[in-house]
Amino acid sequence: MAYVAVKGGAEAIEESIKRLTYERIHANELLELETITATMRGMVDQVMSESSLYSEFLAAIAIKQSEGNVEEAVFLLRAHRSTLPRTYYTRVVETNTMAVERRISASFKDIPGGQILGASYDYTHRLMDFDLIGESKAGMKEWVSQFLSEEIETTTNPDLTTLPKVVEYLRGEKLFSQIEDDNTEPIDVTKQSLQFPTTRSERLQVLTRGQTGAVTSLGYAAIRGFGQVHPTVGELRVGKLPLWISHPTEQSDDEENDYYIGEIKVTEVESFVPVSVQNENNTEEMEFEIGYGICYGQNETKAIAISILDHSLEVGKKEYPTQDEEFVLLHIDSVESSGFISHLKLPHYVTFQSKLDSMRKIKKESEK
Amino acid sequence: MHDKPILQVRNLKKQYGPGCADCADPANRIIEKNHCPKCQTVYACRNISFDLHEGEILGIVGESGSGKSTLMKCLYFDEAVTDGKAFIRSYQGGQTNIFEESSQQHRFIRNYILGMVYQNPILGLKMDFSSVGNIAEKLIAAGDRRVKRMEERSKELLEHVHIPIARMKDEPKKFSGGMQQRVQIAKALSNNPPILFLDEVTTGLDLSVQASVLDLIKRIQRELGISMLVVSHDLAVIRMLANRTIVMLNGEIIEQGLTDQILEDPQHAYTQQLVYSLI
Amino acid sequence: MAIDLVHDTQEVFRTFLHCMSRPGTIKNIEEIGRPIGQHEYCQHSIFVSAITLLDAETRFHVVGEQADLIEEFLSSFTYSKVVDLQAADYIFIMKDAKKQMIKEVFKEAKKGTLTNPQQSATILIETDRLSNGNQLTLEGPGIAHTQNAEIVDSEFWIAERAEAMKEYPLGVDIILIDRKSNIMCLPRTTIIHKREVY
Amino acid sequence: MNRRRRTAILIDGSPSFAKDLAREIERNYAVRILSEPQHALTMIKLRETAKNSLFYLGEVLVTETKVQINNKIGIGIVVGNEEELSYELAVIDAAYQGALKETKNWTLLFEEEERRIRENKTTRERAILKTKVDFEMMDVE
């Protein structure tokens, strides 16, 4: 019997992947993972935040593998997390335990504990620094030792882990209502698909893992005109949060017996949004509400945009797309949006043939 | 006369909010108008009971906030009742409290037994679909699967409500308010529902248009014998249409009677005020 | 324990999938995960069924003389939470369950909601014997024409099951397991006719 | 010393600190590795401060090791790709679980390391505070 072979894509795929490797390495330059974690802080932070997986080490591998393509790096990390067991949940992290590295408020000129600029691009003049062309290791070393040896004015007992929060100060003033801790168990969107209407925990989780650009754009739209949020940044903090987990099998709830496992860097924003509410006498009154944003690493615009969208979705009147939870939450995920857009590259000739058939028949019908 | 009402409503209650110590007990509740000043709970409908008989038009009149529209929405399942019962003669032999049925059954009742004409045609029509499509939608919902038959029925109804057949494929968004309202009525009538709800159907229309819509409703009722519940804040509309009238205030029925009696011999202070302001 | 969590549960699942897709069809899982020692509280096929379906994300309930012991045993193995009948995703009715309790199960078990009919209980019933005898006739999706079935003690729950299914898509789905580890499934779409006995 | 404080000093302290303690135990006892250092995920549960409700911030990569010394199991979990440290943490945890005699002498060492961590923290914070904006009013004579 004769044998008929099919020649197809298998070889082409192999060659395509080889070609990709060639593109990455043909210039014969080696990028160490340490170089990425040490010098690409912004990219590493963005990748960790969008992939919802905190690991500078894995992010660096992903960035290297994807040649610096953030979308692809996020994709790699997300796929990798599907293969890892999730063994623990942390104790509830209270963000007032943050070791602050930067902290500002736009609401007050000065705040208890002070405006601390930390490391920020905000006041750099965005001029190209051509000195970077000839940067040398020796020069770097010298700069650092000079920096560290600079006289530090003695500030009495600095403790950046117990800075008071601006919102607490205003709550003391009764400008915000005191809110009891709400210990409702959150829903994990990675274990249970979104069901509308969503809970607050689902919204915050989707927002924090959202694509930076998408979240920023929608946050911008919400304050520019396609939404109704007019926020003031009450407090923006960048710093490290310590993590604790309880013993996996011991039943004791004694926190003294917890494991400390390390810390993660986050950006946290509380935006103050004036809203009008009806008071007891049925007259309108102004009150502040808080929009909350937090994300991995130092991603300040993203965290602020999250705080705007958080408030937008809490209002949720759907007059604007930015208040429509389905519109916002279903479209900001990097892996989902880039995946579906890119699937348009797949062949569609069967569906196209079907469409052609339908159109030809309609044409015939109208010619009758 | 012992004919069974086509629709019986008993002790229908609808509240927005949880209620508090001051207002939860209906017997000694301290509220202002229809809401509790303390917890802001709104008692939109309180213990509403009435019967709708075959072929009659029952008017419900009251100012905004009286609960009349909420009542209508509850009966059409647009809103869930807080408590109460309702029975429809042609559904399960009138033995089942329709409020306790599932949303699947509610949809069935809406599709087969009820018709609704909203004040705002946007709520009752798909503005971007053809007028004939709009009418067909209701027929489809009621199980019709023949295009030709639905097309014919739509034409017939559009003619009935004086929409030129030449415009049957136009979308309602291209129509005037009065025409939209007439398409909506045609749609609501398409599957011959035994019960039709009309919510402020002439509000916002020009006077001459109002007149033609009212006339249309009356004619339809006469010719098809459909039972109607007409909600309006406008006594003139009620006078034109209703045989019997219920007056609502702050979520309660304060008076009911023959329409001419309500108009000429109103008993309640509020009804008197309403009637005097009409004349 | 010689059970292979990866491949044995896959095999059991495929059996369930086959039987759920073809109500009335009988398949045997006696040999899956063998050989291992006797389980103290329930037969092996119940145990492998449980570890196939249950994990920390699910909630279950056992009805029978030794319910507490079986619940503790399965829970420690799967981390699945033991809950009341009304909240259970999976309900195990053991052979020695009181008949009154079986009726109770069908009354109280989650039937799902119209928006989320999948949020309904799956009931695993242990029975003495399953066969394709002609006591019952089954009809519905998954069955080409009709399918015969014989389920020992089914008279205790057939009417209650029908009552639980009265508003499709609400309902419960059933996995039957007999003493010889035969499996038969009755999804909510299956209509059961009792053969008249003369 | 309780585990909460102990693990914080081991992880935040200098790498050699944990290493030295673990080596001491290894020299005197047989350490059986129950599970090799491996990657896993830990989900972070966080309280937001607008409504004080809880939500999941995301996962963090951890390295986890389990060891056994004299029938006592020790667990080492640490954020990041930290094969060695996670192993050392497990060994030290097991040592404390078994209340091995070596641990009796460690308390002072831990306190010493903790002091060093605190000093470093102060230096770091002072440096950060150089970026604090000074709003003090001009003195009016």
Added chain:
Amino acid sequence: MSRLLEVKDLSKSFIIHHLTKKMTAIETINFSLEEGEFIGIVGKSGSGKSTVLKSIYRTYLPEKGSILYNSEKFGLVDLAKLSEREVLYLRQHEIGYVSQFLNVMPRTTARELVEQAVIEMGRPKDEARQAAEDALTHFELDPELWDSYPNTFSGGQKLRLNISCAIVKKPRLLLLDEPTASLDDASKLRVREIIERLKIGGTTLIGIFHDLEFMDGLCDKVYDLQKKIVV
């Protein structure tokens, strides 16, 4: 002859809430009516003539007393306490009411108006059409007007249309509430002829008329509201 209607101790007053005032319109009225009789009600302006008719028709809620009516459908009933549904039935089938005012839908023709009255009784449409034409011919409404809107009619034309609507139902009891109030003499005469014809046809009537002359020889008896006696 049998008794069709008996009014016993009928009183009616109005409470005007915003004036916190109670106005008594009629008090302890008593009279009765045999089948086929025509009773006229007289009294000076404001004595409550219309109140009596409206109470019988239930446009006013009777306050005290009873109005016993021998219904074909329900037997002996008290119109003061009868359910609204039953009152509506009687209005559609047994009791007619004619006043000088015309209350109609704005876009309804004279013909449709009369047809409606028949259709409301549950008769088929073609029968209603025939009955309407008969009535309009009978009451001498110019056929040219049949398909126009009644708003444009003269007083006499409106009245004849009103009567047509009432009569087409062949009511057993017809209430005439000053139907001739605004008519010229010629028109009044035609109305008188119509009433005479009704009487001959066996309709029982209660009437209020503005001028007493009109009633002369038409009524079998007259009830004086002030003296509270039948004369």
Added chain:
Amino acid sequence: MQLQTHFALFDEGSKKEIRRAILKGVAIPGYQVPFASREMPIARGWGTGGLQITLSIIGKQDVLKVIDQGSDESVNAVNIKKLVNKTTGVKTTIETSEATIIQSRHRIPEVPLTEEQIMVLQVPIPEPLRWVEPSEFKTKKLHAENDYSGAWLMLFEQIMKYGKTATDADHPVLVHDRYVMAPSPIPRFDNSKIHQSEALILFGAGREKKIYAIPPYTNVVSLAFEDYPFEVETFDGKQCRLCSATNVFLDELVNQETGSTEYQCNDTSYCLSMLNEDGITAEVEVAHAR
């Protein structure tokens, strides 16, 4: 440190969750069961839903066939097959009758499926009402209330506008007289293959996080009005230029040299088996490899 891939990639917890969703899907034919879709090593929209089902049901004994747009050798099909093979070691085939699991995008093979096979279809947009109602909350409610007038109305409007229905692939179907379902973008030609199918058919939408199923021997009816019957794509008078098959779904190709239109079996594996039966030796070029 051990860095090796688990059998079928997923951790067992993920598989269990998907399996539970599949069983509920089978029990409620045509109903879209929500599940916590995992992120996969291939992109969303590239078959992650189908792949998640395949990886959750597959066992060592299974034989897998993967097709994309009718073709076993399309790059996407090859790629998915490669991933499953790499993580499970199962045998793969292009022979429809040999396979126990067939994962496909946009086609159901021409060779009738059997009781022993499971068909897994990849679904981009599982919601048949999505074009009538963009909100997921509302479409869920419409399904709950058995209100499909929107879907019918769309067809009605097409008839009003064009004189006939204008749907192409993914023509909605009514399952077991209750749920309206998107059959995935298979051509209308394939709709009848789901009705009373001998094989179990599973549908997976990864990005939209839904799984649904059609058990064997289930009534599946393409939505159509009584007086405007459902019509499939027709290839009247056309036949495959290679195997001469008729009554199959054909690809329309332009002959580069002559410029004329030619037709060829879309199901390449079917075409091959036809050719092999005839004893013709040929090499089928897969024109759309890219």
